[in-house]
Amino acid sequence: MSRQSEANAPHPRQEPRIPGPLSLARLEEVFSDCVDFSKREVYLHGDANRKAVVCYVDGQARSERLNDYVLRPLAQDPMLATAPESQLFDLMERGALYAHGANRETELDKVVFALIGGSCALFLEGRDDALIFPVATEEKRSVGEPENEPALKGARDSFVESLRTNTSLIRRRLRAPELKIREHIVGRQSLTPVDVLWLDGIADPDTVAQLERRLEAIDIDGVEAAGNLEEYLVDAARSPFPLMPYTQRPDRFCQGLLEGRVGLFADGIPLGWLLPGTIDQFFKTGQDRAYHWLVASALSVIRWMCCLITLLVPGLYIALVTFHPEAIPPKLALSIVAAKREVPFSTIFEVLIMLLAFEVIQEAGLRLPGPIGATVSILGGLVVGNAAVDAHIVSPAVLIAVAIAGVAGYTQPSQDFGNALRLWRFLLAILASLGGLTGLALGCAALIYHLAELESFGVPYLAPFTTGTRVPRGHPSLFRLPLPDMKWRDGPIKTQNRRNQR
């Protein structure tokens, strides 16, 4: 094997990761060049003949807890000075020190990762084991409002970066012991805890097993972004359409679990995924169950309509104006002709450039701090747009069509789904430029074909619309029925218990 291919070859995981016997010297060797590694030598009740060494990672351990629960008893408890040396470790493990947990470890690997996790390790001279006390710091962002999914009528808490806080938010809402939480570690260097949550007896065990298998198979350096999990867990990562719906809201997450879906949290990422993902999930909002069912249904229909509008309007405009003007009502046609006169560019070029300009303005607004972003949007959208129309560079009809498509796209509750629609909007506009309504129809057929072949954990992406005859249907996806009438969980997600109420 050449040197190059050797370097590129996959390397197996080393288990245990840090081999060798446990000793203080070995631990110091492992943490050499780590400025945050600290050790403290303590005389037990002032007895210079009895020494203990406490090791911890500064910043990971909370100093008050370390001082109060570990160092103070070590220095002040007279029992530790009088007890036989052979019993010291047992005494410390069973209550002489006040930490809520104490584990005796004999493996270097486990001690190292416990220190990184915020615990402290206590060594006594002449022993080849250590006591681990959890004194981790709990510094984290407090639970705030979900910025991406604002609540007008409902709970206002949202997930944070701390995994355990997120699971506790769920546990507080779903108090049944059937809520199971299993942890996996993902990432060679980040060692990120990733939790799988499900309701036993409701969720499909095969989906849980499949998710856990895929998590175990992930072999990456670190989980720093949502994509680090999403793109490894989904079946078709090449599709722009999201296959793993996520939410910032604990109430929505709980609703997903109650529907029989499987939840997923990753430490450091303030959101939770719900699996399997089907297309209707991306059209639902946290408010759907809070509003009156008629209002929620109307809003749902509007969102689906807006999906079609954002997808088709630019392509339809190009196809009708450029290829099939006879299909436009006469008065509208006369307005378009009037607006188009003296504009030097072709309709196709105009629409594509305006779509691109829309994306540029949006991207610029997103990348800048809030107030400046708003200024850029106003400057780009209103001033430049108005000036372009006044100067006959762009036809107002095109501006209106692109703006309608753009604004309709913002009604999508899922940003990821909206992004996929934006990509396909371009594609359909280009196809309409090539073949008019024929091209647009072919593009739509290709889109349906693409969506129909997508699956999320064995469930068809278009499951609400395309379940087979033997799969029990759930409730209509376009409308929300009154909640007392929604007695069934969706069949396609293979829930173990379909009935959700009396």
Place this chain on the structure above:
Amino acid sequence: MKKGCILLLAACLLLAGCGQLPSAREMGDMALLRTMGIDVAPGGVTVTGSTGPRAKGIQAEDEPALVLSAARESLSGACLAMQGQSDSYVFFGYVDQLLIGGELAEQGIRPVLDYFARDVELGLGAQLWLVQGAAAGEAVAAGGDEGVDSRLETLRNDSEMGIAALTRTAGEVYTDLLELGSSFVPALSPVGDETAVLTERGYGILRGDALAGFLEGEAAKGLELLAGGPAADILVEELSDQKVSVKITSAHTQSRLEFQGDTPFVLKLTCKVEARLSEYRRRLEQEGLEQLKAGLEAREQARLALAMEQLQALGTDCAGLGAKAGMFHPAKWQAVREDWPEWFGRVPVEIQVEVKIL
């Protein structure tokens, strides 16, 4: 990649089946014809088209209507010649009003309707009008800078609201000609000198596909009653103690053909008219209402009789009375259907009018 290739191949195959892709054209460079007039010309036809007023730009003044005219041996030749007269692409897809000259109508309008039916841009959705007393080209040009399309559009809207004569689309007339062998078309006539106004002049009656004659005045009103149109009309009745104005709001005529053996014996028409009092000095009592009803029934009966008399003289059942009546005796109707135009001319007619005052 493989799937993409398959998809592309499928698209190519589909497109091969569909012929070629449509060609792109910029709307800003188009002259949208709204009105077309067709007349007979020596050795062919003259086609006149008008765009109506055109906006120069979104903030500029309107340009005057563009009127193009060309005479050629064929309709398609004339239309093609019109393309060459304009600095814009002349688009025929928005022709909403089609005016036929009287002389052409006398020769037959079937070739025109055929052309409209088969052309990619034109269609049979345009409103069809016969021009009486002038050439259709003159009528098209009569609107001057403003064009005539807005006037004709107003007439169509008024007709839908029941305040103008019945309007017919080219498709409706074509269907009548194919099914009944006759039809009626609203007639217009330009009144005035330079900027003439197109005014209603009854209906032209087509037999076969050629103009057989016109129904005007009371006879035209009678035809409206027969055709079951809104027939909105104000009638003034002189009662014993006051003068009353009545608005006819709706009319519906049922026909029934009675046979003697296998031959048509009598055509019975029952016309139900609904009317509403519009002007009166004193509230009418029962006696007054009866008197009014009798007067209205007599007038409407006279209109129907006049219309039937003229239609029978022309031998054209353009209101489809025979076909409607034949539904009650399908077997017997089949036997006389072929010769119905002849029968229609000589079968006795019984007319009954029922007026309901709301």
